[in-house]
Amino acid sequence: MSTEMDDATPVAVVEPPPAGRERVLDAVGLVLRLFLGAVLIYAGATKIGHPLTSQRAVQAYELLPDGLANTIGLALPFVEVVLGVLLVLGLFTRPAAIAATVLMVAFVIGISQAWARGLTIDCGCFGGGGQIGASETKYPQEIARDVVFALAGVWLWWRPRSLASLDRILFGP
Amino acid sequence: MATPKPPSASDRQAKIQAAQKSQGSGANKIVVATVVVVVAIIAVVGGVVWSQSQKEAATGTSTAVPAGASMGKGYPAFAGVTAAAGAPTVDLYEDFQCPVCGQFEAALGSTFQDLASQGKVKLNYHVLNFLDDKTGAKNSTPAANGAFCAAADGKFQEFHDAAFADQVAEGEDVTDDKLAAWAGTAGITGDALTTWQKCVADGTYTRYVTSVNEAAFKVPGFQGTPTVMINGEMVDLGTIGTPELLTQAIEDATT
Numbered sequence: 562m563s564t565e566m567d568d569a570t571p572v573a574v575v576e577p578p579p580a581g582r583e584r585v586l587d588a589v590g591l592v593l594r595l596f597l598g599a600v601l602i603y604a605g606a607t608k609i610g611h612p613l614t615s616q617r618a619v620q621a622y623e624l625l626p627d628g629l630a631n632t633i634g635l636a637l638p639f640v641e642v643v644l645g646v647l648l649v650l651g652l653f654t655r656p657a658a659i660a661a662t663v664l665m666v667a668f669v670i671g672i673s674q675a676w677a678r679g680l681t682i683d684c685g686c687f688g689g690g691g692q693i694g695a696s697e698t699k700y701p702q703e704i705a706r707d708v709v710f711a712l713a714g715v716w717l718w719w720r721p722r723s724l725a726s727l728d729r730i731l732f733g734p
Numbered sequence: 735m736a737t738p739k740p741p742s743a744s745d746r747q748a749k750i751q752a753a754q755k756s757q758g759s760g761a762n763k764i765v766v767a768t769v770v771v772v773v774a775i776i777a778v779v780g781g782v783v784w785s786q787s788q789k790e791a792a793t794g795t796s797t798a799v800p801a802g803a804s805m806g807k808g809y810p811a812f813a814g815v816t817a818a819a820g821a822p823t824v825d826l827y828e829d830f831q832c833p834v835c836g837q838f839e840a841a842l843g844s845t846f847q848d849l850a851s852q853g854k855v856k857l858n859y860h861v862l863n864f865l866d867d868k869t870g871a872k873n874s875t876p877a878a879n880g881a882f883c884a885a886a887d888g889k890f891q892e893f894h895d896a897a898f899a900d901q902v903a904e905g906e907d908v909t910d911d912k913l914a915a916w917a918g919t920a921g922i923t924g925d926a927l928t929t930w931q932k933c934v935a936d937g938t939y940t941r942y943v944t945s946v947n948e949a950a951f952k953v954p955g956f957q958g959t960p961t962v963m964i965n966g967e968m969v970d971l972g973t974i975g976t977p978e979l980l981t982q983a984i985e986d987a988t989t
Contacts, residue, residue, distance in 0.1 A: 609781070609785070610788070610870065611867050611868065611870075612785040612786070612788055612789040612792075612867070613789060613792065613864065613867040613944075613947075614864070614867045614868055615785075616789075617864075617951050620951075620952075621951075632782070635781070635782045635785040635786060635789075636778055636781070636782045638781070638785075639777055639778045639780075639781030639782065640778055642777070643774045643777050643778060647770070647774075652766075652770060653767065653770060681955075689868075691951060691957070692951070692954075692955065692956055692957050693957055694957060731761040731763075731766060732761055732763055732766075
């Protein structure tokens with residue numbers, strides 16, 4: 562008897578089962594993680610293998626010197642895929658979510674400044690990009706879409722806990 | 735008799751240590767974080783290096799430019815013709831892979847050439863290859879090389895016309911056989927054909943074409959091909975849609 566007691570005392574960190582509300586929030590976290598992760602993986606994958614198009618898409622924002630724009634054009638697709646994979650796996654969810662949110666906010670700023678300056682470009686968010694006709698621009702839709710992605714990022718930043726995450730499996734609840 | 739011995743201090747210590755270990759659930763966060771960061775950096779840096787090499791392979795290293803042109807600049811066609819005083823400059827932006835360019839050439843190509851051969855316009859071809867990067871096909875670049883390799887034999891126009899008349903569909907590769915067929919139609923034979931073949935195999939003008947392509951997309955408002963500029967002004971293609979309209983527009987632009 563007493564030995565059993567003794568075994569349990571120092572280890573007394575057995576989690577109470579999460580309350581119903583907590584479990585729902587964890588499920589929401591899982592859905593948002595998979596959503597944002599899948600979006601990022603898709604966005605990166607469609608650009609990989611099209612280095613010139615990708616660089617031209619960044620140049621079209623007319624925000625950065627060509628050298629830097631070209632480097633970003635080459636690196637961004639891989640950054641997106643890496644962040645997407647981390648989110649899908651739920652590994653270091655908070656840092657990945659912070660990075661994804663910052664990225665989305667940067668995209669919103671980039672698109673907004675292009676719109677405000679009267680450039681007529683495609684955001685190149687999912688491949689393509691570059692100058693297009695004035696009537697073909699979709700700035701409000703592109704910004705709204707990235708804001709939705711940013712909000713998913715903010716949620717995971719604020720509450721990175723979610724179901725079926727590597728964070729939980731590796732580091733405990 | 736069977737009273738359990740009170741656990742000794744060292745026993746307790748061992749148990750506490752075991753408990754502390756299992757609280758970390760086995761994984762050391764710092765170690766995992768380091769591994770993830772290293773893998774992420776390798777993925778991104780490796781990706782950039784790979785993309786850069788892919789881009790360089792697509793761009794080529796040869797510094798050759800066709801006669802009368804320079805890096806980033808269009809190719810002046812009908813260089814032997816002396817343009818009339820006040821004749822406007824026409825810049826034609828085309829990609830051999832672009833289906834609309836094929837239609838455009840079928841409708842207006844011969845009119846442009848007539849005007850140029852009569853000295854009524856100074857005609858520059860800006861041959862682009864952006865559709866290769868977009869579609870992943872090996873089409874625009876080999877075709878453009880074929881045309882500028884033909885230019886070395888004075889057959890640019892003939893090759894250009896053959897390639898558009900017998901255009902390969904967007905997204906499909908231009909095969910060596912297809913290139914050879916166009917060269918045949920253009921009338922490249924004998925030693926000139928041998929030189930042309932080596933030029934095409936080497937991708938001699940790939941870098942030039944890529945430079946022209948890059949320059950084109952820096953032109954404000956430039957969206958793709960075909961694009962026509964008369965005296966540097968982008969023209970709405972609807973306003974020059976027929977040979978008559980085009981001829982009229984050129985007359986209007988003549989000073």
